[in-house]
Amino acid sequence: MKTPTEKKFRFFVGIDVSRDFFDATIMHGKVVITHQKVENSETAIKGFISELKTIKGFRLCFCVFGMEHTGIYCNFLLTTLEKKRANIVHENSLVIRNSLGLIRGKNDKVDSARIAGYLYKCRDQLSLWHSKRDIIGKLCILDSLRNKLASQIKALKQTEKEISCFLDKKTSLLRSNNCAGTVLAMNKDIEEIDNTIRSFIQKDDRISRLMEWITSVPNIGEKTALQIVIKTNEFRDISDPKKFACFAGIAPFPYESGKSVKQKTRVSHLSDGKMKSMLHLCAMGSLRSNPELLAYFKRKTETDGKNGMLVLNVIRYKLVLRIFACVKGERMFRNDYQPKAIEPDNDPATNNEPDQVYEKTLVLSD
Incomplete structure (x- = not known):
């Protein structure tokens, strides 16, 4: 969830996130203070925030942390920063890239500096990120898993259909029988996921009402x-x-x-x-x-x-x-x-x- 900001930020921390580490460039105004490479774990992130507080004049309320959408790789950062009540901008990478004009080349350190530059350039127009309800996160994960299983079943069936045209019936039947159990198991998993999703929806009054109103449309x-x-x-x-x-x-x-x-x-x-x-x-x-x-x-x-x-x-x-x-x-x-x-x-x-x-x-x- 994003909300417009009216704060006057002084420090800008651009973060380029990867699976194991993230690069952070810290700017005071438009001046780059330092760059750090930090392990992507809760303990290391807490230590990184403690180090920031040692910078002269630094206060968390006047600092904004920015990062691109990189899926689950941002989870540790987002949860830890939210607990500290930090200002967070979680933006689409295309929005950041298009705001910077002509750019050439890239690496993690340069990308973090570009994100920090974007935060400074758009400081009066930033939309702050706030976490969604826990049930929305769970529904999103379950729905994503369901879609992956469905796509795997579709790929298996499509492959079998194409190969059967070039094999004799006995060989084709042998292949089909050996993957039938896999398809059956994945279909069962999809059914269980659907039941779990329905139980989550039924237990939450807000979502159950929304689902009723939306599905009432023909x-x-x-x-x-x-x-x-x-x-x-x-x-x-x-x-x-x-x-x-x-x-x-x-x-x-x-x-x-x-x-x-x-x-x-x-x-x-x-x-x-x-x-x-x-x-x-x-x-x-x-x-x-x-x-x-x-x-x-x-x-x-x-x-x-x-x-x-x-x-x-x-x-x-x-x-x-x-x-x-x-x-x-x-x-x-x-x-x-x-x-x-x-x-x-x-x-x-x-x-x-x-x-x-x-x-x-x-x-x-x-």
Whole structure:
């Protein structure tokens, strides 16, 4: 979770994390003080923080630590720094790289200095990181493990299918029988993971309510709903459907410059591909089971002559709007939903002729 900062930082610690060690460059303002290579362990990190406190004028509240997304390699740093109530920036590597202009070459020491330079350059616009709830972390790990097992099963089956075309039946059957137990065991593991995920969801009131609201939208299943809850951090990090559409790669962007450069408006490849594919499957399913959206698709493609994928992308966005409307209103989805009327102010001193006011709601437009 990220929150905007209003602090005036004086010290900037850029950290380039790897599995066993991390490189740290410490800057006071825009002046580099020192560089250290530290073991990536809780004990070594605590010692590193103690050494920082010996620097003249150093105070943890006026220091910001920055690092790139490197998966689980950042866990020790994040947990230890959070316990110390340090200011943390956990940013995408592409954001840092694009902010530094033309750069050439790289190594761990140079990368840590570049991260520190990014912290100083963007010190007034930094978004501080805060940890997610423990249950979100567990759900994320379980979902990732499930996806890996599913991809392994798919790879095994695809390999067997291709090889069987070039082998005789007996040899092909021999191969299939010898890996059947592996596939069966992985399917059993996936089933157990699904049961564990469901038990976690049922025990948590917040997530169970979110799942109910999201899955009440037609053609949105449990797996897609879980991904949305994880990616948005329970709608705390992303609460705007437009921002989520941009994150999922379904928001179109223009590509124009003057009169000579004018290309088609397209979605960006900088997006979460998995989330986009899941929304795509939901949109395809809606064309088979939702008469309203099917009629919309036919009208736009057959009558108005629009491209089919363009209209399908609009349907993805319609589903996103419905999901966020249900979550924002804390309600289940209904096709005949009408916004509740807000009681007008009948005080003659402030409103002599009150007009009926209605809540704002997301309306699907053509």
